[in-house]
Amino acid sequence: MKTTSSRAYRCFSTLLLVISAAVLLSSCAREETPVVVIGTGGIGGNYQLIGNAIARVTNKNLRSNGFQISDEPSEGSVSNINAVVAGQIQFGIAQADHQYEAVQGIAAWQEPGAQSSLRSVLSLYPEAVTLIAGANAGIETMEDLRGRRVDIGMTGSGTRQNALDALEAADIDWQQDIQAQQVNLEERLAMLMHSELDAFFYTVGHPNTDIKFATYSVRGARFIPLVNINEILENNPFYSETLIPADLYERAYNAEDIETVGVKATLVTSSDVSDEVVYAITKSVFEQLEEIAEYRPVMRNVSQQSMLEGLTAPVHPGAMKYFAELGLELPAPAE
Numbered sequence: 413m414k415t416t417s418s419r420a421y422r423c424f425s426t427l428l429l430v431i432s433a434a435v436l437l438s439s440c441a442r443e444e445t446p447v448v449v450i451g452t453g454g455i456g457g458n459y460q461l462i463g464n465a466i467a468r469v470t471n472k473n474l475r476s477n478g479f480q481i482s483d484e485p486s487e488g489s490v491s492n493i494n495a496v497v498a499g500q501i502q503f504g505i506a507q508a509d510h511q512y513e514a515v516q517g518i519a520a521w522q523e524p525g526a527q528s529s530l531r532s533v534l535s536l537y538p539e540a541v542t543l544i545a546g547a548n549a550g551i552e553t554m555e556d557l558r559g560r561r562v563d564i565g566m567t568g569s570g571t572r573q574n575a576l577d578a579l580e581a582a583d584i585d586w587q588q589d590i591q592a593q594q595v596n597l598e599e600r601l602a603m604l605m606h607s608e609l610d611a612f613f614y615t616v617g618h619p620n621t622d623i624k625f626a627t628y629s630v631r632g633a634r635f636i637p638l639v640n641i642n643e644i645l646e647n648n649p650f651y652s653e654t655l656i657p658a659d660l661y662e663r664a665y666n667a668e669d670i671e672t673v674g675v676k677a678t679l680v681t682s683s684d685v686s687d688e689v690v691y692a693i694t695k696s697v698f699e700q701l702e703e704i705a706e707y708r709p710v711m712r713n714v715s716q717q718s719m720l721e722g723l724t725a726p727v728h729p730g731a732m733k734y735f736a737e738l739g740l741e742l743p744a745p746a747e
């Protein structure tokens with residue numbers, strides 16, 4: 413009796429030892445997998461959806477990559493670039509125009525100066541500077557924005573500078589002629605739907621769920637075309653003329669496609685991030701582009717060659733290595 417119970421006890425303690433060793437080993441293994449972070453955007457935007465898709469396709473190769481990638485929300489382009497160059501995150505999604513401004517030390521980077529460690533990885537999809545108003549707000553043209561409550565985007569967003577450029581081209585002083593707001597993305601849509609806001613700017617790829625919600629709301633919504641587009645194009649080489657297809661939003665109060673300017677959404681990193689990590693992410697996105705596009709309609713017209721356009725910061729060597737393997741060449745830089 414005594415022998416049996418002591419044997420059972422020994423068996424039990426051996427088992428316990430094995431289990432704890434296994435738990436310890438697995439938690440050590442987990443701790444050892446470095447995590448790289450990609451900064452995305454706010455709820456309701458495409459940056460979050462795409463950042464999550466990039467993390468998902470890259471994490472499929474977790475074992476061979478030797479690192480894990482995790483996507484994190486943010487205010488958008490400007491805060492992503494700042495967090496990347498500060499080394500707080502390793503990757504960020506950012507508009508090509510803001511990449512250019514950061515490298516040049518202009519616009520939001522006038523004060524801190526040129527961000528020499530910023531690197532381009534790849535280009536994603538086109539975004540349009542979008543101005544949307546409540547259908548019954550009495551706003552049909554940019555002129556009608558005068559005196560109204562207009563959200564121009566948070567300071568960390570990419571939208572803000574685009575809103576300022578569009579307003580300036582329309583000869584609207586954002587500090588005097590409108591009631592400029594900067595509402596966080598979580599509240600902005602609800603405020604428009606509840607008539608607490610008259611219009612908002614959003615530089616975003618289409619289709620976009622927040623805008624779909626606005627058009628399907630009881631209040632309804634209307635896109636407002638930008639004006640003096642030539643002036644906007646002249647002032648910044650990274651804008652291009654574009655149209656928001658009205659048929660993407662069947663409930664919007666717009667019969668015609670909406671005239672505006674566009675920029676490219678891109679992936680950026682820092683010169684401090686290793687070639688191996690950048691190479692692995694570039695390869696995953698290129699190889700699984702079709703799968704990403706299947707879930708993310710905004711990526712549908714993206715091709716391997718288009719992913720090399722709009723890279724306005726020096727391209728990271730890890731990405732260059734992969735492009736070279738594919739025999740792809742960077743397009744000549746914009747004048």
Ligand code: GLU
Nearest residue numbers: 453457458459488489570
């Ligand atoms: N382009 C926007 C920005 O940089 C974000 C758009 C999105 O989240 O899809 O602020």
